[in-house]
Amino acid sequence: MPAVAERLYIVDGHGYIFRAHYGLMNSSRGERREVRLSTSEGMPTGALYVFSRMLMRLEEDFAPRRMAVVFDDKTGVRTFRAAMYPAYKATRKDPPEELQVQMDYFAKVVGGMGWPVLAVPGVEADDVIATLVEQARARDWEVVIFSADKDIMQMVGEHVSMIDALHQKTYTREEVIKKMGVPPEKIPDFLALVGDTSDNIPGIRGVGDKTAANLLEQYGTLDNLIAQNPVVPRISNKQPFGDPEQLERIQISRKLVELRRDVPLPVVLDDLVVGEWNLPELHQLFTELEFQVLVDKVKVRMPPADDVVVVPAPEIHQVASVAQAPDARIVVRADAIAELAAAARTAGRMAVTVELAPERLERAGLVAVVVAVGDLAPAYIPLGHRYIGAPAPPPPVDLAPLHAVLGDPAVAKVVHDAKTVIRAFAIAGVAVEGIVEDTMLAAFLLDPTAEAEPGEAAVQRLGGVLLPTRATIAGKARSSLETVPVERAAPWAGAITHALLPIAAQLPARLEASGLLALYRDIELPVARLLAEIERIGISVDTAHFKRLSAEVAGKLEELEHRIYEAAGTTELNIGSPKQLGELLFDKLGLDTKGVKRTKLGWSTEADTLEALVDAHPVIRPILDHRELMKLKGTYLDALPPLVNPATGRVHTTFNQVVAETGRLSSQDPNLQNIPIRSELGRKIRRGFVAAPGHVLIAADYSQIELRILAHLSGDPLLGSAFRDHVDVHTQTAAEVFSVPREQVTAEQRRIAKAVNYGLSYGQSDVGLARALDVTRTQAAEYSRRYFQRFPTIHKFMEDIVTLARAQGGARTLLGRWRPIPNLTSKSPQARHAAERMAQNTPMQGAGADLIKLAMLATARRITRENWPVRMLLTVHDELVFESPPSLADEVGAALQQEMESVYQLSIPLEVDIGIADNWADA
Template sequence: FRIPLVRVEGYEADDVIGTLALKGAAAGLQSVIVSGDKDFYQLIGPGVALLNPGRGGPAGVDETWVGPDNAAERLGVPPSQVTDYLALVGDSSDNVPGVKGIGEKGAVQLLAEYPDIEALIAAAPTLKQKRPREALQEHAESARLSKRLVTILTDVPAELALDRFVMEPPDWPELTRLFGELEFASLVPRVEAMMASDPAAPDPTPATPGVEVEILDDPADLAAMLTELRDADLVAFDTETSSLDPHDAELIGLSFATSPTRVWYLPFGHRAPAGDLFGDDAQSAAPRNLPSIADTALAGVRALLEDAAVPKAAHNGKYDIQVLRRAGIEVAGFAYDSMLASFVLDPSRRSHGIDALALELLGLRMTSYTDLTGKGKSQIPFAEVPVDRAAAYCGADSTTVLALREQFAPGLEVASLAALLRDVELPLVPVLVDMEWTGIRIDREHFARLAETLDRDLGALEAQIHGVAGVDGLNLNSPRQLAEVLFEKMQLPVIRRTKTGPSTDAAVLEALAADGHELPALILQYRELQKLKSTYVDVLPQRVNAGTGRIHTSFNQVGAQTGRLSSSDPNLQNIPIRSERGEAIRRGFVPAEGWQFVVADYSQIELRLMAHLSGDPAFVAAFRSGGDIHRQTAAIIFGVDVADVTPEMRARAKTINFGTIYGQGPFALSNQLGITQDEAKAFITDYFERFAGVRAFLDACVATAREQGYVETLFGRRRYIPEIHDKNFNLRAFAERTAQNTPLQGSAADLIKRAMIAIHAALPAAGLRARLLLQVHDELVVEAPAEEAERAAALVREHMEGAAELSVPLVVEVGIGPNWVDAKH
């Protein structure tokens, strides 16, 4: 919007505003501060007023204007006493402590009798009311500190240069680009409407400027296109379908592009709008389509897509490849994905969607899906979108893939990230395609029995809770009712408050349960069982595909900045394992009839990476010895022989081993081990004295982030950490932990991806029918015919342990069984 900004190094915005407002008033101007912050009331006087925008929507200026005439009425004290008033009542949002025991009403009453804080503190022993008397005597220094904190400086070295404060016309294209990058979807149309009313605003750039999409609806016209495609260095493609689920998606259209300006669209499944088939309007006429892509007339298109010698590109190609597989085509030669390139280049980017990238990097406003189909009750299927509009939409996606490739290429080379994209992320696409397409089987009868058991247990728990609470009909899903019972009826201590009252979240209930209170413990049990039932036991059977009889999750390559894969629709990576109930859910995942599961899990992968990356001699030696790393660590920390390590010593060593990875401090460690913070601090100090190389590595990670703005994994993946320089201590501390943890988590993610690529190729090469099904953090689940299970297990172990050469051995634990649980054990 080109609103002028004023910055003065070393001073807060409030102080700059205050200084400029008073300088303006001194120059005979009317200064207006637009803010809802009460601190600014102290500045109100001749020539200085406050305009409070409020939160309730549009209001008249007379309702929001605060000047010398009505300032005292609004706050209860005149501007001259505002700092004293705020010093008494405090402000938790600005970390102003105030005087505990004195509220807004009491502060107004006291300041009506005394001119300021110092006079009040001096008179405190003589105050008649006990509460303010004791509060002021006990918290006098807090009151003085609070007054200093709320006092706005008005002598900042800021120049009142009025010529610099003149607003220029908004930069509409930049606003549109920025709002698109930030995913402010509802604001983009508002900006465009404002642009339309501004005669000086430029026209928005169309998605495909000067590009005419060639629509081919006659098989006779395909030969020329196929010749161009085969001569191209890279062919981008995009599909339009009837469903986001590739197992149900009918192919409606397909586009190909050889450059950002050369593109074709092939319609396959367009139809006239429902009810308009015999209308007179030309738009209602049945559209022309090519025969099915399986038809002999389309053999050339199929051959091109299946030819590995023709390099192909897409945006989120994993989806398009599965859509084409459903249509009977096995895409080969997939060589580029603009979504993955964006993620590799900057994993912190807010969105890797093609619309956001086009707007941010190319200045192109892409047509949205709902621009074509509408929304709500008036929404039409994509098949009913006119062919010319569908062609422009689909064609723009293909041309934009190639335009983005040109945009990303220099950055990938300069940052040495091209190899990560080429050797890890892109080869992983066909692996994930096969895993998603295959899916995983569940025992539906097992889940039905589990649902009955949980229903029975939930009913019994609910009755027990009602009995302990002494309230019939208590709604266990109502935080308000639970709060009334826990904190009013039973008078349990309030741990934390929210805007609506005492909190009853899990942390509060756990704290109360830890103090021996029965009801919070029962409610926690109830919530755990209810979550298992509603999230997994009831839902997973509903996600079984009717055609395949299996559940098909989606693995997401972009999102986690460490490079880890995530799973969604449904999420199969978060199924609990530590509890007996969670284990029962995993037991319901079973292989095909006559097959077995092979489950392989990296052993302590992040600790092994810590040893390798830090080079700490003691840590490396502990892993090379081949024993229990936590016993080895305990022996080093406590200075005893391995044989003399007690279970308690091992437990403490295990906790701190993993705590180092996540930047755990004394507070968190003391909670985990049940010791004092001083003991925890001493324990951490002793640990890092014994493993000085680990300390040096972690410090170096933070230093690298501060110097370069990013850290890297073992394989060169970058994570940018701008918060490392933030003035906010909490954000900066989090950034430092992120800098320490990312090289470990990210390297583990890269390792298992490399292993997956190798295993996916090795299984069929060995003549095995075994296939990868799931990746869950450091674990792979493979399905193999019973007679192949042992060979498959050996092959999986070989390629997981050989995914990288480290200074310590990579160890993989492998099991075979008739379900997920038994195979893992």
């Protein structure tokens, strides 16, 4: 099998349950036996026992790293199949009573083993499985499905197999054909013809498996059968495809058996990681069910000699100046919560952290709130732990005193990640005011080269308190404390929260000493609150538009695949496999490998490599185009509709404030920063982001802001005069570089000048410029020479930046943001040159990031001051997007333009373009 990036295992949860109930093949005697077990109180447990053993066997045999156990939803929400055909599954009998009483326990077993569990309201498990397979295919992952369901066989194919554990049978494409008589992709047509009595799917009366397989072999597809309406011997209605009644039955059957592959999922593939066993939870569960054999299996994994259910709290080591935290209190009583709130009011200062459920933030609930006040023991308030014996959360009325103090701006709050704290409480309907310190933002400003740190890492670096990692407490690869016993979670989370208070007391002096206090207080902290609100609001998307666009791109991908196969001279090629592409290009086609890197998979086929070879063979360009379309299809067209929150009907991206060292914001789930702006497909993607009914979008975009910052910082007279005189700056540069009057500049010369303007102002090398312009390195070097000859002030400014950065060890932005750049004195020319380019582009990119944040704050204040019903929806690069009633749009747009153009006084005027439309592309 070709090498794949990842392997995802999917278990058909209900399939496993019924297999467990109706018997398991006795591996020692080769006969079926019925497992009948019950507790001493008479509760049946046989299916649970066998189910648990089946999962453990699966873990032993396959050691899965990525996994999903998928169950049918039991919320009672009507499925689309039942809505379309009320008779669907209407004749199915309820599971036997002895199985029904066990149903609530199966997911607990799976969760205790650290396996992700999925069940989507109103959607059958088969459709969830199909969606997972489709998403994994898009990323070239291998998929192994544990099921015996013939419906799921339609998903089998390259990189996708299905295992029937009961009969120890693995189904590949070939094995599916042997069993069903048709390949996987024809199974929906096959089942539509034969029907399914267990699901009450009608099919065609008299058509059995063999007849259906023969018809599809002869005519290819169900659509062809309907179109040609052949005579079918040996059935009562010889031409069923011409009978309106039969035709309706066939078409309904086809819709019922075809699996949905676009179900909105509450998780992304990267979340489906197997964690470690929750030993206390499994010990308690198996003890309750009286599974002594399984209790013993759990004990083997537990710490030696301690036959305990609750794992001891982690030891906290003090290594520096912050005092050891007192033991955390688990607070659930109303009087204790009221006393905590009163203590916070008296002290006037409190630290607050939150623990969240593992779902996407807009859907996640609070698992716990942790509060520290002065020298009091930190309080751990459990609100959403999920395990047998977990404490019930306090009722809302008991939490009211805490909510009141959280909303009181007179009580100062210290947090780690203000944006998440604000959003988490907002989801619960609680406002948080008075946040004065955020240790995450402060730590990032002091050292932006460090990755964004979780709370335990931040208190170690800033305060010297050494704590176990979250993975040690929650289990490997888990992010939530949801299933961790509160006795274990509270001391750890309490120690983090308690440490924030003394750390925060030191932050202002440290930030002041580094020249960062104003940036922290006046920009980053208020921006965090604004981002929380933007994330909460979200933006509407036209899901039908994305589905149409996805189908359109799928057609283009198919055309590209034909071109690739034709140019390559073979169809035996997985276009998404770098290994196979490398073998095709460099081994079979014999392309020049000079300068091509080798990876552990073979020859590199990264974009830069292929771009350099684009003229070497006609197969290269369609491969690059195919790769780009696949990326956009997977990242946006197919991924966006499932990200729509059903409660709001909007997409809620997550902004990252502590990732880019220049201070630029980024976003994820979805990543709105990387949508191509100038390509036709990029514009079509943006057209899918729409205003809410009765509203329009207002887009406010800074024009050439980084070049204006360069003109301001360098003081270059030619570049400055072009902006002041409102001359097209790229035409002006072309006139200077090519020594022609402005009115004689050609479109090609302007294109080259534009690439030179942006590239060289960011320290781009001759090699990089050559690649951007698709010219030789010699030609690119000549453009660089002419540019700096005509703009000597910019040339000197760039040299001075590097000299200053080398002396200081880094670079600063217009508003004082500091970026350490350690390799400026490296002995490696490659590392040193990269550091020099970093020093050159930091002042422009960093100032641009600071100015868009100032613009966010200024426009938000103006909207509040005017009391307009206008909301900020997005911040993307140098652009802000708002939602407004149409009647106010012109007035609001003019005001936003005024605010943004006056946020900071440069020697070069800032200009903002305003667009108004019902979608983002046209705004």
